[in-house]
Amino acid sequence: xVNNQNSNMSILLRGLLAENPVFILVxxxxxxxxxxxxxxxxxGMGLSATAVLxxxxxxxxxxxxxxxxxxxxxxYIVLIAGFVTxxxxxxxAFLPELYETLGVYLALITVNCIILGRAEMxxxxxxxxxxxxxxxxxGLGFTLALLLMATIREVLGxxxxxxxxxxxxxDHTIGMFVKAPGGMxxxxxxxxxxxxxxxxxxxxxxDFSCAGCPSAAYCKTGSACASAGQNxxxxxx
Amino acid sequence: xxxxKDQIKSVGVLFAICAVIAVLMALVNSFTAPIIKENExxxxxxxxxxxxxxxxxxxEVDLSAYTLPATVxxxxxxxxxxYVIQLTTTxxxxxxxxxxxxxxxxxxxxxxxxxxxxxxxxxxxYGGTLVGLTGATIDGADTVSGATKTTGxxxxxxxxxxxxxxxxxxxxxxxxxxEEILMDSLxxxxxxxxxxxxxxxxxxxxxxVDALYQADxxxxxxxxxxxxxxxxxxxxxxAAGADAALAADAEAAAAAMxxxxxxxxxxxxxxxxxxITEAYxxxxxxxxxxxxxxxxxxxxDEYTASGEYIYxxxxxxxxxxxxxxxxxxxxxxxxxGSACAEPAFYTQFNGRTVADxxxxxxxxxxxxxxxxxxxxxxxxxxxxxxMKGVE
Numbered sequence: 001x002v003n004n005q006n007s008n009m010s011i012l013l014r015g016l017l018a019e020n021p022v023f024i025l026v027x028x029x030x031x032x033x034x035x036x037x038x039x040x041x042x043x044g045m046g047l048s049a050t051a052v053l054x055x056x057x058x059x060x061x062x063x064x065x066x067x068x069x070x071x072x073x074x075x076y077i078v079l080i081a082g083f084v085t086x087x088x089x090x091x092x093a094f095l096p097e098l099y100e101t102l103g104v105y106l107a108l109i110t111v112n113c114i115i116l117g118r119a120e121m122x123x124x125x126x127x128x129x130x131x132x133x134x135x136x137x138x139g140l141g142f143t144l145a146l147l148l149m150a151t152i153r154e155v156l157g158x159x160x161x162x163x164x165x166x167x168x169x170x171d172h173t174i175g176m177f178v179k180a181p182g183g184m185x186x187x188x189x190x191x192x193x194x195x196x197x198x199x200x201x202x203x204x205x206x207d208f209s210c211a212g213c214p215s216a217a218y219c220k221t222g223s224a225c226a227s228a229g230q231n232x233x234x235x236x237x
Numbered sequence: 238x239x240x241x242k243d244q245i246k247s248v249g250v251l252f253a254i255c256a257v258i259a260v261l262m263a264l265v266n267s268f269t270a271p272i273i274k275e276n277e278x279x280x281x282x283x284x285x286x287x288x289x290x291x292x293x294x295x296x297e298v299d300l301s302a303y304t305l306p307a308t309v310x311x312x313x314x315x316x317x318x319x320y321v322i323q324l325t326t327t328x329x330x331x332x333x334x335x336x337x338x339x340x341x342x343x344x345x346x347x348x349x350x351x352x353x354x355x356x357x358x359x360x361x362x363y364g365g366t367l368v369g370l371t372g373a374t375i376d377g378a379d380t381v382s383g384a385t386k387t388t389g390x391x392x393x394x395x396x397x398x399x400x401x402x403x404x405x406x407x408x409x410x411x412x413x414x415x416e417e418i419l420m421d422s423l424x425x426x427x428x429x430x431x432x433x434x435x436x437x438x439x440x441x442x443x444x445x446v447d448a449l450y451q452a453d454x455x456x457x458x459x460x461x462x463x464x465x466x467x468x469x470x471x472x473x474x475x476a477a478g479a480d481a482a483l484a485a486d487a488e489a490a491a492a493a494m495x496x497x498x499x500x501x502x503x504x505x506x507x508x509x510x511x512x513i514t515e516a517y518x519x520x521x522x523x524x525x526x527x528x529x530x531x532x533x534x535x536x537x538d539e540y541t542a543s544g545e546y547i548y549x550x551x552x553x554x555x556x557x558x559x560x561x562x563x564x565x566x567x568x569x570x571x572x573x574g575s576a577c578a579e580p581a582f583y584t585q586f587n588g589r590t591v592a593d594x595x596x597x598x599x600x601x602x603x604x605x606x607x608x609x610x611x612x613x614x615x616x617x618x619x620x621x622x623x624m625k626g627v628e
């Protein structure tokens with residue numbers, strides 16, 4: 001029982017730092033760079049993606065024995081796109097300003113690598129409960145990463161936090177931080193910092209294996225990709 | 238068989254997931270769509286309130302039921318009787334979109350530029366200067382010097398909005414341009430002309446006839462006598478029932494214009510201005526001279542001047558009185574020197590002689606144009622002296 005609890009807790013927490021989807025797995029880079037010019041937009045994007053991640057992880061895990069292997073990717077995409085559209089409709093109705101802020105990136109959650117990645121790597125191999133915990137953990141990790149980046153960019157680039165002006169900073173803004181180069185710079189520095197904290201121990205991609213790989217029948221590398229995943233130096237994350 | 242079963246299962250599962258997701262989305266949409274629509278209406282209302290502050294609720298008007306100025310693209314009726322009119326016009330470049338608020342008393346409450354590609358950006362602030370104006374005072378509003386095309390078009394559009402508000406409110410207003418009014422009046426006076434007229438350059442002195450138009454199909458003439466349009470048939474006779482005095486003047490003018498003028502050989506006259514391009518003399522001894530004037534187009538800045546002369550046509554009596562003066566063509570700066578093509582400028586010369594022709598009101602900000610024009614008129618008057626001496 002205790003082991004089970006520990007296991008659940010580790011699933012929930014690993015998305016926050018050890019397997020942070022943004023800084024460790026380097027997934028979802030596009031919305032990360034695009035929506036972190038302001039804290040409000042970043043928070044909205046993080047929560048929207050989290051909601052979709054929890055729902056899709058839960059349903060995909062629930063249907064993991066029903067969905068045939070050959071059509072699992074189209075099924076995941078339909079489910080994820082459906083949940084994104086539903087979240088989009090709710091945000092459009094109740095948070096129209098956030099809807100305007102997020103723009104096209106809201107709809108693009110559908111093709112966010114984190115969500116499809118968690119469906120493929122975790123949800124379709126685990127129970128709904130664990131899938132939901134994974135969704136919460138990864139979603140919060142994504143949200144925290146966005147918030148961290150957005151805070152740095154908005155404070156330095158715009159002299160404000162969540163739209164509220166910071167007196168001293170307001171007069172000493174560095175415009176680059178709210179532009180694309182500033183986003184890349186902050187992103188790179190934060191990745192370096194997180195790797196320093198985690199001592200460069202990138203997660204072992206043990207979830208990858210030939211079983212379930214749609215290219216397995218034609219693959220000429222054997223299990224090279226899976227073994228590459230065992231070696232952090234060669235990991236393609 | 239197994240493969241078939243697997244395929245059917247795959248298709249079935251994918252279809253079922255699509256169906257369930259579609260139903261879920263439809264359910265959520267049925268719940269959120271009305272709220273989204275309400276939000277959008279509120280946002281649109283907010284934009285309308287910017288030009289009609291203190292307005293109530295707005296309702297879009299179906300424009301197909303009204304004849305409105307061509308610039309009007311949308312209109313919203315406000316619950317207290319005001320209107321917000323959206324207009325698209327052409328300033329310095331096309332696509333100048335303006336939103337104008339007009340309250341129930343017909344006063345401009347706000348005018349904003351929603352979209353534009355003007356060079357100077359004057360349209361962004363000019364609307365504020367028109368607030369408080371009405372249909373009676375809008376013509377007197379100043380345009381911005383240096384951005385006359387933009388601000389002139391803006392002002393004209395706001396005037397259109399005021400007229401549109403009157404029409405939408407059930408009133409009537411003449412929205413035709415001066416050219417349209419003239420053409421409609423000519424057609425009404427002489428329907429047989431089928432809408433095709435040529436303006437004749439009047440070389441006869443007449444106190445009543447301001448202009449004479451000839452039907453292109455030979456159906457007759459229309460003489461413009463102030464506000465009255467007198468139709469003449471193909472033989473130059475007025476129809477029965479026309480004002481007798483006006484009809485007589487119109488007939489006389491048409492008869493005089495029907496006699497061909499004699500073309501003059503300009504090489505014959507020593508000392509005559511070489512700027513004169515054509516000259517004729519009528520049987521009544523009125524000289525019809527066309528002369529080119531060097532305005533800004535010739536003497537202006539080498540990079541901005543058009544290189545075009547102003548062509549001026551004058552009818553001058555042997556006594557040296559200018560009967561008519563018209564600008565035939567010009568290439569002066571748009572919105573500045575181009576005012577020399579406006580009747581308000583060139584009709585000032587009518588009735589003047591060498592003694593007082595320089596006393597006309599100059600075109601503001603167009604020194605080159607005015608001085609070039611005056612020089613040309615002076616040369617034409619001098620030419621008449623030379624020509625009549627030789628004759």
